[in-house]
Amino acid sequence: MDFDFNSLLAFIIFGVTIGVVYGIVALGISLIYSGLDIVHFAHGEIYMFGAFIGLFFSQVIGVPYPFAIIGAMIFAALLGMFIERVFYRRLTQAGGGYTVAGMGMIICGFGMSVALMNVAYLIWGAAAEPFPVDLGMPLQLGDISIPQSYVLTAVVSMLLMVVLNYFIRNTKLGLAVRAVAHNKDIAYLMGINVPLVISLIFGLGCALAAAAGVLIGPMQSVQVEMGYLMLMKAFAAAVVGGFGSLPGALIGGILVGIFENLGAAYISPSHKDIYAFLLLILVLIFRPSGLFGVIAKVKA
Template sequence: MDYVIDLVIIGLSVGMVYALVALGISLIFSGLDIVHFAHGEIYMLGAFIGLMIFQKLALPYVPALLLAIVVTGLIGVLIERLFYRRLTRAGGGYTVAGMGMIISGFGMSIVLQNIAFLIWGAKPLPFPVPFGMPVEVGNLTLPMSYVWIVSAGLLIMVGLHLLLRRTMLGLAMRAVAHNKDIAYLSGINVPAMISLTFGVGCALGAAAGVLIGPINYVQVQMGLGVLIKAFAAAVVGGFGSLPGAVLGGLLVGVVESLGAGFISGTYKDVYAFILLVLVLMVKPSGILGVEARMKA
């Protein structure tokens, strides 16, 4: 039984990382109508930036995490301004013009990987954070790194929820996600909101990268695996739905962990997709899937 609980806890913490990346992807999809295929690289970039701040600036882990979130968010805003805006202006989403968006996302992912390679090299770097001794909860022993991931992830999600539901800025972001014309006519600076939405999406990816860093190595190739899992998570939960992204992420993490523990670790990457296929067979719109019209 303890073994099952251990697996679930590992699954939840890895799932939290998937959930954060999936949240970013869903947020960007709902706001910009683009599927952002370079999001794995944003996650990688965030992890490297966090590591650099942690080592070169010798800041403690938490300030390094926060600073990496902000810096990567700003890089996201820059990427949107310089590259994606020209394409979204020509149309987006599922139109023919949206295809250009998808291709340029792939292009961006290659560019970012190569930039990271030139700066940090191909060797995986350790992210040595002294988290301290594992905590004892009942007869369970929880490594601090997992406790960190889950609690920081939850805090970030609560923060995002409050931003979107309780502030005028969040209301404006939701308005832009739902209908850009009406948002414009309400006096909202739509292009600025789109940049902000993209930046927040990238910040979420960076948070995931910095959180996973201490239990994995930080390396140039780390984005691809996570991107695919996060997409699976977003689709399982219902693409474009933010609660769906969280639920999907946690489910993918737990299923993967249980599968690896009980069936075989060799096929670890397959379980997420078995889950994906099963969910799509029963409910093609995903568990919390919403009509596109209701996404605001």
């Protein structure tokens, strides 16, 4: 195969675009991890629910696409807070993270994943639904043409990251989120309503996943089983970037996206999904704490 610089550039651009989506799902996982000391294994299903809700808003109700994203985010946040309050709270109260109760938390996450998937089967069935969104002609960038959905995805994801970062770094509530993430007892002593902030963190993480679902929808199609692979990729992204590190999650996502696209383009397209985990294994061998592992140690 002749080397063609333009197609390499195109693969990288597509890789980055899909990568920022992995990044925002990973961001949610990382946020929940640093806030609650749990790895949320049902996050892929929240992403799937987000995609279906977005589809519902956009196709059935007929609201414009950007509002479908916002609607899905709000709904997923409420769903997440409900799940956290009703199911996870009992377990995290017994101690999350590395304790025996934390093990129960992992099992509970998997159970929630299965339960949510089956609820989705009941509501939407097993068939893949197309998510047609008319965004106009592809963007021409030299010889490369980029579909508008990719452009929108990159823009919206970046916007979400910037807003989240501003919220965490510069607002009073963001300060509380960081305090709760680092040490809940001290956060209590500062007068912070810790359970409420935990709900907020969980809702925020789920809203990010839902946004990713609605963004990916038009590129692929929406189906009940879509969450599983996304969870795995986002997980890989979070680990590559350094678990618990927010900038790490984004960079990890972009790396996974590029790696996967280049692998599919130059090695073998039929094994597209393997490359993310290849990268994961490489990072774990050479830098087990992830690329931003040092930052990950001082959480958030």
